[in-house]
Amino acid sequence: xxxxxxxxxxxxxxxxxxxxxxxxxxxxxxxxxxxxxxxxxxxxxxxxxxxxxxxxxxxxxxxxxxxxxxxxxxxxxxxxxxxxxxxxxxxxxxxxxxxxxxxxxxxxxxxxxxxxxxxxxxxxxxxxxxxxxxxxxxxxxxxxxxxxxxxxxxxxxxxxxxxxxxxxxxxxxxxxxxxxxxxxxxxxxxxxxxxxxxxxxxxxxxxxxxxxxxxxxxxxxxxxxxxxxxxxxxxxxxxxxxxxxxxxxxxxxxxxxxxxxxxxxxxxxxxxxxxxxxxxxxxxxxxxxxxxxxxxxxxxxxxxxxxxxxxxxxxxxxxxxxxxxxxxxxxxxxxxxxxxxxxxxxxx
Amino acid sequence: xxxxxxxxxxxxxxxxxxxxxxxxxxxxxxxxxxxxxxxxxxxxxxxxxxxxxxxxxxxxxxxxxxxxxxxxxxxxxxxxxxxxxxxxxxxxxxxxxxxxxxxxxxxxxxxxxxxxxxxxxxxxxxxxxxxxxxxxxxxxxxxxxxxxxxxxxxxxxxxxxxxxxxxxxxxxxxxxxxxxxxxxxxxxxxxxxxxxxxxxxxxxxxxxxxxxxxxxxxxxxxxxxxxxxxxxxxxxxxxxxxxxxxxxxxxxxxxxxxxxxxxxxxxxxxxxxxxxxxxxxxxxxxxxxxxxxxxxxxxxxxxxxxxxxxxxxxxxxxxxxxxxxxxxxxxxxx
Ligand SMILES: Nc1ncnc2c1ncn2[C@@H]1O[C@H](COP(=O)(O)OP(=O)(O)OP(=O)(O)O)[C@@H](O)[C@H]1O
Ligand code: SF4
Ligand SMILES: [Mg+2]
Numbered sequence: 001x002x003x004x005x006x007x008x009x010x011x012x013x014x015x016x017x018x019x020x021x022x023x024x025x026x027x028x029x030x031x032x033x034x035x036x037x038x039x040x041x042x043x044x045x046x047x048x049x050x051x052x053x054x055x056x057x058x059x060x061x062x063x064x065x066x067x068x069x070x071x072x073x074x075x076x077x078x079x080x081x082x083x084x085x086x087x088x089x090x091x092x093x094x095x096x097x098x099x100x101x102x103x104x105x106x107x108x109x110x111x112x113x114x115x116x117x118x119x120x121x122x123x124x125x126x127x128x129x130x131x132x133x134x135x136x137x138x139x140x141x142x143x144x145x146x147x148x149x150x151x152x153x154x155x156x157x158x159x160x161x162x163x164x165x166x167x168x169x170x171x172x173x174x175x176x177x178x179x180x181x182x183x184x185x186x187x188x189x190x191x192x193x194x195x196x197x198x199x200x201x202x203x204x205x206x207x208x209x210x211x212x213x214x215x216x217x218x219x220x221x222x223x224x225x226x227x228x229x230x231x232x233x234x235x236x237x238x239x240x241x242x243x244x245x246x247x248x249x250x251x252x253x254x255x256x257x258x259x260x261x262x263x264x265x266x267x268x269x270x271x272x273x274x275x276x277x278x279x280x281x282x283x284x285x286x287x288x289x290x291x292x293x294x295x296x297x298x299x300x301x302x303x304x305x306x307x308x309x310x311x312x313x314x315x316x317x318x319x320x321x322x323x324x325x326x327x328x329x330x331x332x333x334x335x336x337x338x339x340x341x342x343x344x345x346x347x348x
Numbered sequence: 349x350x351x352x353x354x355x356x357x358x359x360x361x362x363x364x365x366x367x368x369x370x371x372x373x374x375x376x377x378x379x380x381x382x383x384x385x386x387x388x389x390x391x392x393x394x395x396x397x398x399x400x401x402x403x404x405x406x407x408x409x410x411x412x413x414x415x416x417x418x419x420x421x422x423x424x425x426x427x428x429x430x431x432x433x434x435x436x437x438x439x440x441x442x443x444x445x446x447x448x449x450x451x452x453x454x455x456x457x458x459x460x461x462x463x464x465x466x467x468x469x470x471x472x473x474x475x476x477x478x479x480x481x482x483x484x485x486x487x488x489x490x491x492x493x494x495x496x497x498x499x500x501x502x503x504x505x506x507x508x509x510x511x512x513x514x515x516x517x518x519x520x521x522x523x524x525x526x527x528x529x530x531x532x533x534x535x536x537x538x539x540x541x542x543x544x545x546x547x548x549x550x551x552x553x554x555x556x557x558x559x560x561x562x563x564x565x566x567x568x569x570x571x572x573x574x575x576x577x578x579x580x581x582x583x584x585x586x587x588x589x590x591x592x593x594x595x596x597x598x599x600x601x602x603x604x605x606x607x608x609x610x611x612x613x614x615x616x617x618x619x620x621x622x623x624x625x626x627x628x629x630x631x632x633x634x635x636x637x638x639x640x641x642x643x644x645x646x647x648x649x650x651x652x653x654x655x656x657x658x659x660x661x662x663x664x665x666x667x668x669x670x671x672x673x674x675x676x677x678x679x680x681x682x
Contacts, residue, residue, distance in 0.1 A: 034506070036502065036503060036506065073578070076582050078578050078581055078582055098586075101584075102584040103584075105582060105583060105584045109582060109583075110578070110579070110582050112575040112578065112579060113575070114575055117574045117575040117576065118574075118575035118576050118578075118579055119576055119579075120576040120594055120597070120598070121381060121598065122380070122381065122597035122598055123597075124380075131580065131583060131585075132583050135580070135583045135584050135585050135589070136583065136584055165379065165380055165381065167381065168379070178579070181579065181583075185583075
């Protein structure tokens with residue numbers, strides 16, 4: 001896995017905000033009984049505010065069930081937000097009808113979590129990768145078949161495998177097919193939902209490298225979803241840490257990995273293997289107590305207080321807001337870590 | 349990574365990675381799940397035996413249908429009173445083994461001496477026709493309803509699911525008997541026989557759709573959650589595209605299997621109706637009707653053997669083939 005250098009990020013002209021989510025919410029109603037009355041709601045995503053800058057990779061990291069996929073599906077407008085606002089390229093897409101959304105789908109695409117479920121087993125690779133052209137009525141210069149074969153070559157597959165079916169490919173190859181489909185319409189933004197978590201460790205790096213190469217080649221912007229901080233360490237420009245449907249901390253990659261402020265981030269980082277032995281020595285491994293609470297009935301105040309070792313009375317009653325604690329570094333905690341270090345050492 | 353589907357034994361096929369890397373540069377034709385299923389089915393001896401019997405039955409049925417009209421071989425309704433033993437009053441066929449002879453290989457019926465083989469043949473087309481057309485009706489209604497319930501969910505699903513429960517709880521046999529009783533013999537200028545056949549197809553097909561409906565609904569529910577549906581929607585696909593292009597191709601296999609397994613059920617049902625006298629009217633030969641006739645010669649119950657055997661073999665053949673088909677199309681090998 002190649003380390004993304006600061007200059008590489010700069011080369012891609014990280015710029016203005018391509019996508020902005022404001023107080024984004026998704027509550028899945030829970031219905032019971034014959035009349036399907038609503039008896040509660042899964043608060044899968046509960047007030048996310050973040051922006052994605054043109055050309056950057058923003059990683060969304062959090063434990064299983066914290067609402068990452070739901071966020072991805074909201075951004076790509078596969079599901080209707082319960083509240084909040086999404087703007088893409090300055091345009092409000094929050095409640096666009098499926099019809100009005102259709103042309104915009106060229107700009108925002110999604111790579112799915114499970115390469116075994118994301119490809120229709122009854123379709124050939126040609127049909128799968130060619131679907132974007134047909135569905136969006138895109139004219140291709142030398143026909144759909146040529147376009148598909150070019151895409152297959154681009155993601156490192158044999159273009160002759162056009163007529164093959166998904167079950168004839170390995171997991172890594174399937175994910176490449178999915179990536180080819182995503183690239184067909186030359187999107188500006190790609191939401192990659194744990195693109196490698198279902199793959200063998202040995203193949204993960206190849207696919208991550210492919211995504212990086214494609215980003216450089218096509219000036220892509222990524223929202224990269226992951227469930228632990230180690231996978232996205234080298235590819236992220238910025239990282240947002242999620243817990244139970246909320247963002248706990250957002251910061252530039254270096255700031256987040258070196259000076260995490262939110263106790264949850266600190267705990268997640270303590271589980272990430274670090275190569276530097278000296279630092280490993282004086283680092284405590286923090287084990288989180290208990291399970292993630294249910295998003296149907298999330299804890300009051302700070303959602304993390306049931307598992308936080310720094311929790312005080314105030315944490316149970318008063319919800320900490322996501323505020324700037326340093327330039328470009330936001331965290332939602334009453335008692336943030338590493339706050340003093342920020343004032344003494346320069347940021348960056 | 350994935351367990352490669354079990355296909356022909358060559359090493360290249362066993363490992364997709366190896367197969368893809370060392371491939372010659374010629375155009376590579378993929379093997380669809382359907383083709384793989386066919387390869388598997390071909391190796392399933394029992395299922396193939398079932399298939400052979402079904403093909404033979406269909407040929408016989410077609411021949412019988414045509415022979416009844418075109419040629420005048422031994423007619424299924426022709427009486428052979430001369431072969432009946434009228435002297436001691438039993439009205440049994442003359443000779444041993446129920447009157448078996450070169451001219452009447454399976455013997456003749458008591459009392460009127462109709463040729464049993466001719467009647468078995470003649471009954472085959474009615475059984476198969478009614479059973480398969482009724483299955484078609486069930487598949488059409490069941491697939492539509494199941495896919496709608498599964499795809500749209502919510503109150504639509506609740507409504508259709510309750511309707512299925514109602515249909516399955518319906519006393520079908522009683523209803524069929526009542527309906528047949530009140531229906532006039534001449535509708536739309538069709539022959540009474542045609543009216544009866546149409547009615548039976550309607551009754552059997554219309555009341556059996558929930559079996560298919562439930563399967564399709566369940567499959568649609570699980571397919572709908574698969575990410576390829578989201579992928580299509582994120583490309584701007586509309587409802588009909590998702591239903592017909594993404595979901596339906598994945599439903600063919602289960603529909604085919606359950607349709608194959610519904611046919612024998614329908615054959616039994618048609619026989620039961622004919623046996624009870626509310627199926628096809630006499631003198632048209634049906635297997636159920638023959639059983640019913642034989643049961644009346646209570647001194648000679650062995651005449652139930654041939655129609656009973658015909659029903660048994662047919663039902664068994666369809667069930668064996670259907671089971672083999674299900675194994676071959678096993679969705680776990682996706
Ligand atoms: N369609 C839905 N209906 C009801 N609840 C849902 C639905 N989709 C997701 N949820 C719930 O919302 C919460 C967040 O789910 P989500 O799939 O977004 O999590 P995730 O962070 O992607 O987890 P993972 O790492 O396991 O993929 C979970 O509790 C999940 O059960
Ligand atoms: S607000 Fe309190 S409970 Fe929440 S993370 Fe900070 S210290 Fe822990
Ligand atoms: Mg997920």
